[in-house]
Structure formats: structure tokens, C-alpha cells
Amino acid sequence: MAEKTVQKQENKGMLKELTKGIIKENPTLVTLLGMCPTLAVTVMASNGIGMGLATTFVLICSNLVISLLKNVIPKAVRLPCFIVIIASFVTLIEFLMKGYLPELYDSLGLYLSLITVNCIILGRAEAFASKNSVLASVLDAVGMGIGFTLALFAMGSIREIIGTGKWFGIDLHLPVTMTLFIMSAGGFFTLGVIIALVNKIAGKSAPAEVGCAACPHAENCPSYNKTEDKKEAAAE
Amino acid sequence: MTLIVILLNAILVDNFVLSKFMGICPFLGVSKKLDSAAGMGAAVTFVMVCATLCTYPIYTFILVPMGLEYLKTIAFILIIALFVQLVEMVLKKKVQSLYNALGVYLPLITTNCAVLGVTILNVDKEFGFAESLVNSLGGGLGFTLALLIFSGVRSRVSNADVPEMFKGVPATLIAASIVSVSFMGFSGLFG
Numbered sequence: 001m002a003e004k005t006v007q008k009q010e011n012k013g014m015l016k017e018l019t020k021g022i023i024k025e026n027p028t029l030v031t032l033l034g035m036c037p038t039l040a041v042t043v044m045a046s047n048g049i050g051m052g053l054a055t056t057f058v059l060i061c062s063n064l065v066i067s068l069l070k071n072v073i074p075k076a077v078r079l080p081c082f083i084v085i086i087a088s089f090v091t092l093i094e095f096l097m098k099g100y101l102p103e104l105y106d107s108l109g110l111y112l113s114l115i116t117v118n119c120i121i122l123g124r125a126e127a128f129a130s131k132n133s134v135l136a137s138v139l140d141a142v143g144m145g146i147g148f149t150l151a152l153f154a155m156g157s158i159r160e161i162i163g164t165g166k167w168f169g170i171d172l173h174l175p176v177t178m179t180l181f182i183m184s185a186g187g188f189f190t191l192g193v194i195i196a197l198v199n200k201i202a203g204k205s206a207p208a209e210v211g212c213a214a215c216p217h218a219e220n221c222p223s224y225n226k227t228e229d230k231k232e233a234a235a236e
Numbered sequence: 237m238t239l240i241v242i243l244l245n246a247i248l249v250d251n252f253v254l255s256k257f258m259g260i261c262p263f264l265g266v267s268k269k270l271d272s273a274a275g276m277g278a279a280v281t282f283v284m285v286c287a288t289l290c291t292y293p294i295y296t297f298i299l300v301p302m303g304l305e306y307l308k309t310i311a312f313i314l315i316i317a318l319f320v321q322l323v324e325m326v327l328k329k330k331v332q333s334l335y336n337a338l339g340v341y342l343p344l345i346t347t348n349c350a351v352l353g354v355t356i357l358n359v360d361k362e363f364g365f366a367e368s369l370v371n372s373l374g375g376g377l378g379f380t381l382a383l384l385i386f387s388g389v390r391s392r393v394s395n396a397d398v399p400e401m402f403k404g405v406p407a408t409l410i411a412a413s414i415v416s417v418s419f420m421g422f423s424g425l426f427g
Contacts (some may be wrong), residue, residue: 090309
């Protein structure tokens with residue numbers, strides 16, 4: 001009986017690893033990581049999903065491998081090791097996409113290679129996979145990946161519908177379209193409005209800082225340290 | 237002549253931050269004050285040019301002859317990580333004043349997508365050595381320009397009375413979108 005309760009609690013814990021990335025710690029909308037692909041590729045809903053799934057694949061594989069190797073990798077050189085593991089999987093997904101989805105490959109272009117330096121992946125490797133069990137790391141990656149994909153899909157849908165009057169290429173016959181939304185200015189604007197709405201719905205005031213806490217370089221970052229100093233000063 | 241066009245194109249038309257969305261994290265994170273924006277911009281420009289200096293010969297003389305072009309992402313990110321580490325060590329030992337000015341920004345640059353982006357872009361566009369260097373310099377200067385302009389805009393936004401739900405990051409992003417609109421004026425400048 002007692003065993004069963006423990007098992008149940010463990011399951012609940014694992015489920016939390018999975019769901020936290022989707023809503024509570026959504027990488028794009030709450031912790032504000034991986035902004036570059038969020039803004040750059042979301043001119044179409046299908047691009048957003050493609051980018052989201054590619055990133056999810058790399059995230060799951062790299063979290064899996066890093067949590068398997070966490071006791072082998074020396075602490076001093078962990079970041080270069082993580083980067084090589086991540087870059088290998090990015091190369092893999094580049095090949096797969098070039099072979100099977102050449103159209104998507106062309107429209108994502110350079111940003112596919114830039115998954116390597118997506119802060120979400122290195123951030124999860126550093127903050128989670130290098131400290132937790134394999135199963136928890138994979139669940140964490142799946143959750144974060146789904147959260148990222150959903151955010152990109154929402155961004156892409158809004159920008160495609162308002163900007164071109166289409167959704168997944170299907171004409172919606174809208175009376176007015178604003179081309180500005182598929183341009184770079186529209187990207188910043190849409191993301192700003194979505195984050196504001198998420199803040200409103202979540203019922204908390206907006207995060208004052210860009211989400212640097214999960215960044216592997218946070219300890220060296222001037223803007224992050226400043227807020228930490230402030231917090232410490234306030235605590236004193 | 238073409239070199240000047242590439243330079244101005246990289247600074248104004250294809251601005252890395254405002255039209256290519258690369259290096260958004262430092263753009264939003266380090267643009268609060270003018271001096272830190274200038275420091276970050278200088279560090280990024282420096283690393284971009286030097287990274288191109290290293291990656292171009294390695295790509296042309298090692299990866300291409302051996303048919304290993306597909307390894308460019310792995311090779312470039314390793315070169316950049318190595319180079320950033322090296323620069324940090326050298327500056328710390330030899331050029332103390334420059335280290336004090338740029339040192340804190342250097343580790344952040346390894347994972348800055350603008351640096352990896354510019355090296356891959358140079359290869360994708362099949363630029364020669366001089367063109368690659370000029371493109372990287374332009375990219376870095378464009379990044380610095382965007383950061384400097386935005387740090388000014390941001391100091392005004394932080395004093396403005398915005399609705400509660402837009403306070404902080406959303407207001408910053410919307411300000412960025414307006415700055416981005418102003419840079420759209422340059423599009424088509426060089427055909």
C-alpha cells in the first residue's frame with residue numbers, strides 16, 4: 001500500500017516535469033528564451049510548427065544524451081561538450097529535413113542551423129538534464145518542446161492570418177489584411193501583445209527581466225547579475 | 237564599390253537584429269544602458285570579424301576539399317567557442333583595460349546566434365574572403381547601431397505610463413517593433 005502511494009507520487013512528479021513546460025514555464029512566453037526563432041520563422045503557421053518540431057527533436061535527443069553522460073562529462077568543459085552534442089543533432093535534423101521536407105528546409109534556411117545556439121536547448125541541458133534522471137530529462141524536453149511548438153504555432157497563425165489572410169495556405173477571404181504583420185516589425189508587435197495577454201491571463205505583473213536565469217552564462221551576464229544584486233539588497 | 241554596398245547593406249537594410257532577428261537576447265537584455273549597449277556591441281563586432289577570419293579559411297581549405305561541408309555547423313560553433321575563450325584569456329592577461337570594458341560580455345557571445353549566423357551566412361552567400369570580412373563587420377556595426385538606438389528608446393519607454401499588463405517586456409517588444417518599422421525605410425536602398 002505504502003509502495004503504491006510512493007509510486008503514485010513519483011508518477012505525479014514525472015507528470016509535472018512534462019506539463020510545466022507547456023504552461024507554467026512555457027519557454028517562449030513565460031521564461032522568454034529562444035526569442036530569435038520565435039520572431040524569425042513565424043511568418044506562417046506551418047513554418048512555426050516545423051521549427052517547433054525540429055527544435056523539440058533536438059531538445060529531446062540532447063537532453064537524453066546529456067543526462068546519460070552527466071557523470072562522464074568533466075564539469076570544467078561541460079559547455080563545449082553540450083554544444084557539440086547539440087550541434088550533432090542539429091546536423092542530423094538538417095539532413096532529415098533536406099531529404100524529406102525540402103520545401104520546409106528552404107523556408108527555414110539559416111535558422112535551422114541556428115537551433116544550435118537556441119538558449120532553450122543549452123539552458124535545459126545546463127539547468128535540468130545535467131542534474132536529473134534520464135526519464136525526467138526526456139519528459140522535461142517533451143514538455144518544453146510542446147510548449148515551444150504551441151507558442152510558435154500561435155505566433156505563426158496570428159501573423160499569417162492578419163498578414164496575408166491565409167491559414168496554412170488556405171485563403172480565408174478576409175476583407176482587410178495588414179502586410180506589416182509578416183514583416184519584422186509585426187513579429188515584435190505580435191510577440192509583445194501575446195506576452196502581455198499571457199501576463200493578464202496568468203494574473204501576475206509582467207516579468208521585469210528577460211529570462212536570463214536559465215541561460216548557461218547567467219553568472220557572467222551583467223544584466224542578470226544586476227537583478228540578483230538588487231534582490232539580495234532587498235533581502236538584506 | 238561592391239564592398240561598400242555589402243557593408244551598408246549589412247548595417248542598414250539587412251540589420252541583424254531588426255530584420256533578421258538574430259541576437260535578440262542581448263538586444264533585449266543588455267540594451268538598458270547606453271554604455272553597456274556600446275560594450276556589448278563592440279564585443280560582438282570584434283568576435284564576428286575574428287570568427288570570420290578563422291572560419292573562412294577552415295571552411296575553404298579543410299571542409300570543402302574533404303567534402304565535409306555538412307559539418308560546418310559543428311565546426312563553426314566549436315571555433316567560435318574556442319575563440320571566445322582564447323580572447324578572454326588573452327585580454328585578461330595582456331590588455332587589462334580592454335578586458336575590463338568587454339570582458340563581462342564575452343562569455344555571452346558564444347551562444348549569440350548573430351555570430352554563428354554571420355559565419356554561416358557568409359558561406360551560404362558564397363562570399364569571398366574580403367566580402368565575408370566586410371559583411372561580418374557590417375553585421376557587427378548594425379548590431380551595435382540597433383543596440384545604441386534602442387537603449388535610447390528604452391530609457392524613454394521605462395519612464396512612460398504604459399498599461400499594467402504591458403509593463404516590462406511587452407512594452408519593450410512593441411518599442412522594438414516601432415524601431416524596426418523605421419529601419420524598413422532602408423529596404424530596397426541597393427535594389
